[in-house]
Amino acid sequence: MDDTRETDPAEGDAGPNYLRAGYSIRSWLLTTDHKRIAILYLVSLTVMFLVGGAAAVLLRLELISSEASLVSGDGYNKLFTLHGVIMIFFFLVPSIPAVFGNFLIPMMVGARDMAFPRINLASWYLYMTGAILGIAIIVGGGVDTGWTFYTPYSSTYANTHVILAVAGVFIAGFSSIFTGLNIVATVYAMRAPGLGWGRLPLFVWSLLATSLIILLATPVLAITLALVAVERATGIGIFDPGLGGDPVLFQHLFWFYSHPAVYIMILPSLGVVSEIVACFARKRIYGYPFMAGASIAIAILGFFVWGHHMFVSGQSVYAGIVFSFLSFLVAVPSAVKVFNWIATLHRGQISFETPMLYAFGFIGLFVVGGLTGLFTATIAVNVHIHDTYFVVAHFHYIMVGGALMGYLGALHFWWPKIMGRLYPERLARWSAIFVFLGFNLTFFPQFLLGYQGMPRRYHVYPQEFELLNVFSSGGAIFLGLGYLLPAIYLTWSLKYGRAAGPNPWGATGLEWTTASPPPSENFARTPRVTEPVYNYTGERQS
Amino acid sequence: MLPEQASTVAADIDNLYFYLIAFSVVATALIVALIIAFAIRYRRREGAEPAHRDRENWKLEATWIVVPFILIIIAFAWGANLFVEVSVAPDDAEEIHVVGKQWMWHVRHPNGRREINELHVPTDRPIRLTLSSEDVVHSFYVPAFRVKQDAVPGRFTSMWFEATEPGEYHLFCAEYCGTDHSRMIGRVVALAPSEYERWVEAADDPLVSAGEELFHDMRCADCHTGEPDATGPDLFSRYGTAVAVEGEDELVRFDREHLRRALLDPGARVAEGYPAVMPTFRGRLSDREILKLAAFVEARAEDE
Structure with missing residues (x-):
């Protein structure tokens, strides 16, 4: 196996693999190769994930006791703000698009690079500028508004580094706009001959849908946060009623971005799971047009449901009912996804390598997250559970259970392609199971806490909630260890892993037709696509 | 696993909650059972034939679009109907003013009696709270009554409930409001109507x-x-x-x-x-x- 890379005809005259294209720091920091930019993102996102994760561990340790134990009230408020801002804006939103989208989209469409390689590099620099601002704030004393920056608390009352924090998020927002722009342009303009819309892998469809949301919604967030900074710095009244503004206006603007942002985080994972399920069931994804359509439908519907974050904010009863109805509609394309994956398993050839375990785990957690979304969409029930731990549990099932399981699934599925090495399979399977169990132990008790009435963002809480909090904190320790394991064995595999060869899983898709790691130009010559997508059953050209 | 049911709407909301739980448990069980069954039945074996390619079937797709749609419409309509009841106070509701400020609740009864971080109410009588805030957004939340409403600076919002059981219940601020958000708590004391009359009339200097x-x-x-x-x-x-x-x-x-x-x-x-x-x-x-x-x-x- 070790020789495969040298003798692989696919590499041909395309030159050395992208990792060997240069060893200097300069060759990394000034690269325009989409694959190297993906690696830059992978490294920086991992660092940010560790920072956000450390904050989460501290939060859960504090909550083991119902009284103040580890940190002060302000310290706690800064920790959950830090956790939310880092995990959402500096990990989950960029995660799959910036790492796997960057690496895979050009390869999946048979192109040599993204449409705008320099914009791609600029996106990483913007991301790093925002991230460094974020870290500087932590060092400089923190920010305590919550990741939602609700006014007038953020614009007038908070005494922390709000302007720096919104500046960091503002800048990072442009980094996602650049990535989204590149993905849309690449998919539209750079597909290989024969690669029609009906032959695109579903990962490409889901990232296309994600990118459209990024392009349409992120500017709204940028303007909203800029207005917060303007009000704070100059006292011009926009959101603070004391200055003649309207605090609920902020909530409308904020959620107009931040609800679609949930789909920015989850849609890429839906695409990843489709790739994995097709590969390990050895079948074309059932209902391909419905799956692609469901991604687009979720992207569009996502823009019309923001008001469900504001059922008790004083918006009108009728507006609330309309937003409730529209929110329910999102369940339909989500259910279509799940049922089509199950139908794909039917009469397949299923095997259980690590990526497939993550895909199964994803489906389970996504189902729970989606169904509890119905609870929060049901407006009368929402009045009770809004801003309680029920909501905290629900969105962690979607954004951690869903988005992060998808990210880890993608990492394990494409790691052999990205690095050319295999990781220890048995250890990886155990850690996938560990993560799944740890996750449920952490977050399931929070559903119960929430319905019992425990509000979120509480530093101290009535004693009757303590037992379930202890369970949740115990689970968080497991979960944290479960996340560390892949970091260890994947790093180990860089040096000691067996060579992967071009296609260790026997997967379809253009990225698997070239060497692992791929050459800088991706393909020796431009591929020509003659087969239907996911042609696992060896069908003839249609 | 449930907080006490101490208002007229609490049991109704819990019933809807149970419908959603039942629906979710059935749906989850169905999905998990299918995945496990297929994973065992169609696991990869040595020398097996290539996977079978199922014919696409739009009727099947239509089924799993339409059936979930109908089931969730039930939850939507039920929830919306109940929400109107929870939102619109009866005309004869007695009005109490509540003002949130960092980090306490000020309450003022119709006869002028005031209290802080406590709200005394009579049972079996609808009470309408008019809420406002002196600084940031707060949220008045009584889990035992299953009601919650934001107190927003610069406007009045309102909520109503009718307590059914005398007792003491948690009052929480549910909208993050700064340093002592988690200490902006208190209690709602529901009294039998006669006792409430005595309480509210008690000479309070x-x-x-x-x-x-x-x-x-x-x-x-x-x-x-x-x-x-x-x-x-x-x-x-x-x-x-x-x-x-x-x-x-x-x-x-x-x-x-x-x-x-x-x-x-x-x-x-x-x-x-x-x-x-x-x-x-x-x-x-x-x-x-x-x-x-x-x-x-x-x-x-x-x-x-």
Whole structure:
């Protein structure tokens, strides 16, 4: 196996693999190769994930006791703000698009690079500028508004580094706009001959849908946060009623971005799971047009449901009912996804390598997250559970259970392609199971806490909630260890892993037709696509 | 696993919650069962034939679009219907004003009686709360009643409920509002109507309640917490007694005059064993306000 890379005809005259294209720091920091930019993102996102994760561990340790134990009230408020801002804006939103989208989209469409390689590099620099601002704030004393920056608390009352924090998020927002722009342009303009819309892998469809949301919604967030900074710095009244503004206006603007942002985080994972399920069931994804359509439908519907974050904010009863109805509609394309994956398993050839375990785990957690979304969409029930731990549990099932399981699934599925090495399979399977169990132990008790009435963002809480909090904190320790394991064995595999060869899983898709790691130009010559997508059953050209 | 059901809508909301749980459990069980069954039945075996390619079937797709749609429409309609009931107060509801401010709830009853971080209500009578906020967004949440409403600065919002069971229930601030968000809590005390009448009519010295409000506003309890390791001495146990002050051999009687001097010129008489960190309130408190504060401290000292 070790020789495969040298003798692989696919590499041909395309030159050395992208990792060997240069060893200097300069060759990394000034690269325009989409694959190297993906690696830059992978490294920086991992660092940010560790920072956000450390904050989460501290939060859960504090909550083991119902009284103040580890940190002060302000310290706690800064920790959950830090956790939310880092995990959402500096990990989950960029995660799959910036790492796997960057690496895979050009390869999946048979192109040599993204449409705008320099914009791609600029996106990483913007991301790093925002991230460094974020870290500087932590060092400089923190920010305590919550990741939602609700006014007038953020614009007038908070005494922390709000302007720096919104500046960091503002800048990072442009980094996602650049990535989204590149993905849309690449998919539209750079597909290989024969690669029609009906032959695109579903990962490409889901990232296309994600990118459209990024392009349409992120500017709204940028303007909203800029207005917060303007009000704070100059006292011009926009959101603070004391200055003649309207605090609920902020909530409308904020959620107009931040609800679609949930789909920015989850849609890429839906695409990843489709790739994995097709590969390990050895079948074309059932209902391909419905799956692609469901991604687009979720992207569009996502823009019309923001008001469900504001059922008790004083918006009108009728507006609330309309937003409730529209929110329910999102369940339909989500259910279509799940049922089509199950139908794909039917009469397949299923095997259980690590990526497939993550895909199964994803489906389970996504189902729970989606169904509890119905609870929060049901407006009368929402009045009770809004801003309680029920909501905290629900969105962690979607954004951690869903988005992060998808990210880890993608990492394990494409790691052999990205690095050319295999990781220890048995250890990886155990850690996938560990993560799944740890996750449920952490977050399931929070559903119960929430319905019992425990509000979120509480530093101290009535004693009757303590037992379930202890369970949740115990689970968080497991979960944290479960996340560390892949970091260890994947790093180990860089040096000691067996060579992967071009296609260790026997997967379809253009990225698997070239060497692992791929050459800088991706393909020796431009591929020509003659087969239907996911042609696992060896069908003839249609 | 449920909080108490103490309002007229609590049981209705729990029933809808149970419908959603039942629906979710069935759906999850169906999905998990299918995945496990297929995973076992169609696991990859050595030398097996290539996977079978299922024919696409639009009827099947239509089924799993339409059936979930109908089931969720039931939940939507049920929830919307109940929401109208939860939102629209009956015409005969009695109105109580609630103002949120960092980090306490001020309550004012129709006859003028005030309370802080507590809300006394009669059972079996609809109560409408008119909410507002003096600073940031807060949210008035009583889990046992299954109701919640944001208190938004710059506007009035309202909520209503009818308590069914006499008792004491949690009152939480549910919208993050800064440092002591998790301490912006209190209790709702539901009383039988006759007891509520007695409570609300009970002669409540307006001086004392105004003093209590000032005590919160001036944040006296930040230092005078009553704890042994507090920055400031406990006021209620010392009021009316003779106390030791720094640099004086004789004890000083802690009375209204002492309180007044401590507020206006705190450096002159520092309580022995405590740091001289009390700021002056000269210019911030009028004599009339100091009298109100004294009335409150005196009343509390008598209680203890």
